[in-house]
Structure formats: structure tokens, C-alpha cells
Amino acid sequence: MKALFRINLILSLLIALPLVVHAQDSRLQLGSLDHLAAKANQTVDVSIDERLMKMAAKLLSDKDTDERDVKKLVEGLKGIYVKSFEFETEGQYSAGDLETIRTQLRGPGWTRLVNVTSKKEGNLEVYLLFNGDMVGGLAVLHTDLKEFTVVNIVGPVDLDKLARLEGQFGVPELGVEKKTKNEQ
Amino acid sequence: MKNVHTKFLIAIALLLLCTPVHASGDDFNSVVKMIEQFYRVKHQSIPFLAKAGMKVATTAARIKGGEAKRIAEAGSIKLAVFENQAFAGDFTRFRASLNGALNDTWMPLIQTLSAKNVEQNYIYLRNVGDKYNVLVINIAEHDATVVQVTVSGKNLALLLKDPEGTGKSITEEATIIDQE
Numbered sequence: 001m002k003a004l005f006r007i008n009l010i011l012s013l014l015i016a017l018p019l020v021v022h023a024q025d026s027r028l029q030l031g032s033l034d035h036l037a038a039k040a041n042q043t044v045d046v047s048i049d050e051r052l053m054k055m056a057a058k059l060l061s062d063k064d065t066d067e068r069d070v071k072k073l074v075e076g077l078k079g080i081y082v083k084s085f086e087f088e089t090e091g092q093y094s095a096g097d098l099e100t101i102r103t104q105l106r107g108p109g110w111t112r113l114v115n116v117t118s119k120k121e122g123n124l125e126v127y128l129l130f131n132g133d134m135v136g137g138l139a140v141l142h143t144d145l146k147e148f149t150v151v152n153i154v155g156p157v158d159l160d161k162l163a164r165l166e167g168q169f170g171v172p173e174l175g176v177e178k179k180t181k182n183e184q
Numbered sequence: 185m186k187n188v189h190t191k192f193l194i195a196i197a198l199l200l201l202c203t204p205v206h207a208s209g210d211d212f213n214s215v216v217k218m219i220e221q222f223y224r225v226k227h228q229s230i231p232f233l234a235k236a237g238m239k240v241a242t243t244a245a246r247i248k249g250g251e252a253k254r255i256a257e258a259g260s261i262k263l264a265v266f267e268n269q270a271f272a273g274d275f276t277r278f279r280a281s282l283n284g285a286l287n288d289t290w291m292p293l294i295q296t297l298s299a300k301n302v303e304q305n306y307i308y309l310r311n312v313g314d315k316y317n318v319l320v321i322n323i324a325e326h327d328a329t330v331v332q333v334t335v336s337g338k339n340l341a342l343l344l345k346d347p348e349g350t351g352k353s354i355t356e357e358a359t360i361i362d363q364e
Contacts, residue, residue, distance in 0.1 A: 038276045040299065043295075043296065044294070052309070055341075070345060
């Protein structure tokens with residue numbers, strides 16, 4: 001009976017372990033947005049995981065100035081994930097789609113840093129995940145009537161780094177720096 | 185005791201069942217076959233291709249900046265081309281099948297679907313020793329290409345920095361080299 005209890009305990013721990021690890025991660029679950037691809041005019045899905053980020057950091061040379069700059073930029077990052085949908089007409093994504101992302105960003109550690117609402121350029125929200133004093137990740141939610149974009153960077157990152165990553169590593173040009181300055 | 189032993193065996197069996205089954209064999213050929221089956225098309229071997237289109241690509245690359253930049257390791261290119269065929273079908277269903285078939289052994293890097301331009305692009309990566317295999321799949325309304333190349337670490341970094349641009353260069357390079 002005791003042995004059976006021990007086996008049950010080990011199995012329960014094995015099942016629960018990935019859930020615990022996942023809860024501490026700043027990676028957002030974006031799979032629920034995949035259905036939007038069927039309605040979108042343009043879909044972009046970028047997935048650069050920790051293995052690839054490490055490879056990139058390892059492979060870039062310290063001798064070449066350009067490569068050294070990029071290396072500094074990606075060092076420590078554990079992933080870049082982008083899902084972007086552009087639609088022909090308005091109203092193709094629902095409040096529920098937005099809510100699946102916002103619910104995660106209301107979780108422990110996440111703080112909204114930027115919230116810009118513009119009739120012309122849509123809404124831009126930038127969130128940072130704090131693990132104590134350290135930044136563990138960043139999320140950008142950019143929406144307008146015909147566009148839905150989520151960028152999730154896992155690892156130590158700030159707005160300056162985000163601005164430098166724009167247009168590289170699959171991160172779209174969001175103009176975060178410009179929009180943030182305009183708001184101030 | 186027998187009861188505990190049985191339960192332990194069941195637990196082990198369950199854990200083994202949860203272990204992902206890895207795709208085996210030649211994934212390049214599997215992808216080509218998958219496209220053929222999904223879209224009911226047939227790929228062509230290079231000698232049967234219309235040369236005119238290829239020549240345009242070669243000339244354009246030369247005008248742009250002399251010799252096109254070589255990304256793939258010499259002799260590593262696998263290429264399948266589909267020309268003048270209809271690629272009509274559900275983008276998302278094809279994407280799901282492709283990801284299902286490749287995700288265990290390949291890492292998806294970027295996937296772009298454009299309903300407006302009727303175009304799909306997929307780039308997958310996998311590690312092979314100190315080099316990397318890159319699989320680039322491009323499907324347009326009437327044409328498609330599947331390219332697999334081996335790249336060095338340095339060119340992999342280039343690919344990660346600009347996935348879309350480097351993916352296009354790989355396809356361009358494969359078709360130009362085969363034409364030359």
C-alpha cells in the first residue's frame with residue numbers, strides 16, 4: 001500500500017512539474033490565435049526558441065562590429081515569438097481573442113508599461129514581466145480594426161532593446177519608441 | 185505486491201506513450217509528397233522546367249549586386265519545383281499537416297501566409313553536427329518550391345537575423361545554381 005502511494009506521488013509530481021515550470025515562464029500561450037489565420041489576409045508566425053537564440057549568440061563573431069552588436073542584443077534572450085494577422089475588413093477578431101492574451105498579461109509579475117490609443121495608428125500596449133527586480137520578459141500587443149499583432153520576447157529585455165530588435169529576428173516594425181515618446 | 189508491479193508497468197507504458205514519435209527517413213521527400221497529395225499536383229525535375237523564368241531570376245540577382253550571395257554549403261541543395269499548377273486549398277489545414285509532420289525533428293522558424301497574394305512561406309531548421317539544415321517551402325497560386333540546404337553556423341545567424349530575406353535568398357540561390 002505504501003509503495004502504491006509512493007508511485008502515485010511520483011506520478012503526480014511528474015505530471016505537475018511542467019505546469020510549475022510553465023507558470024514561472026514569461027512565454028505567452030499564443031496558440032489560441034491560430035484560428036485567425038483562416039480569416040486573415042496576411043499571417044506572420046515567428047518562433048525563435050531558446051535553442052536558436054543560444055545558437056545565434058554563440059555563432060556571431062566578436063570581431064565583426066555588426067555581429068558583435070547583434071550578439072549583445074540577443075545574449076540572454078530565451079525566445080522571440082510573433083503572431084501577426086492583417087485583415088481585409090474590420091471585425092475579424094473578437095474581444096475574446098484579445099482577452100486570451102490580456103488574461104495572461106494580468107498574471108503575477110506582469111506590469112503594463114505603455115498604453116497608447118490612437119484612432120489613426122491603433123492601440124499599442126507594452127507589458128514587462130518582473131521576476132523581483134529583474135525583467136524576465138516583454139509582450140507587445142498592437143491592435144487596430146484590421147490588425148492584431150502580439151510580440152513576446154522571453155528573457156531580459158527593455159524598451160531600448162525592443163526598439164533595436166524591431167525589423168530583426170522576425171520582430172515587426174512597431175515604432176514603439178516613437179509612439180512612447182509621442183505619448184510623453 | 186503483484187498489484188503494485190502491474191500498476192508500475194502501466195505507469196511506465198503510459199510515460200512511453202507520451203514520448204513523441206520522431207519522424208524518420210527523408211523529410212524533404214516527405215514534404216514534396218505531402219504537397220503533391222494535398223494539392224493533387226506533381227513536382228517537376230529541373231530539365232523539364234521552363235528555362236526563361238530561371239534566366240530572369242539569374243539576371244535579376246546579377247543586376248542587384250553581382251554574384252548572388254552563396255548561403256548554402258556546396259553540394260547540399262535539394263530542390264523540388266512545381267510549375268503552372270493549381271495550389272487551391274485551405275492554407276491553415278495545409279499548415280497544420282505540415283507542422284504535424286515536421287515539428288518533432290525540425291524547429292519552425294517563420295511561417296507567413298498571405299491570402300491576398302495567395303502565397304505561403306515556411307522555414308524550418310534542424311541541427312546536424314556542427315552545421316544546420318534549412319528547409320524552405322514556398323507555395324504560390326500556380327508555383328511552388330521546396331528547398332533543403334545545409335548552412336554553416338555563421339549563415340544560420342544571418343538567417344535568424346533576417347528570416348524572410350535569407351529564406352528568399354536560399355530559394356533564389358537554389359534555383360539559380362541549378363540553372364547554371
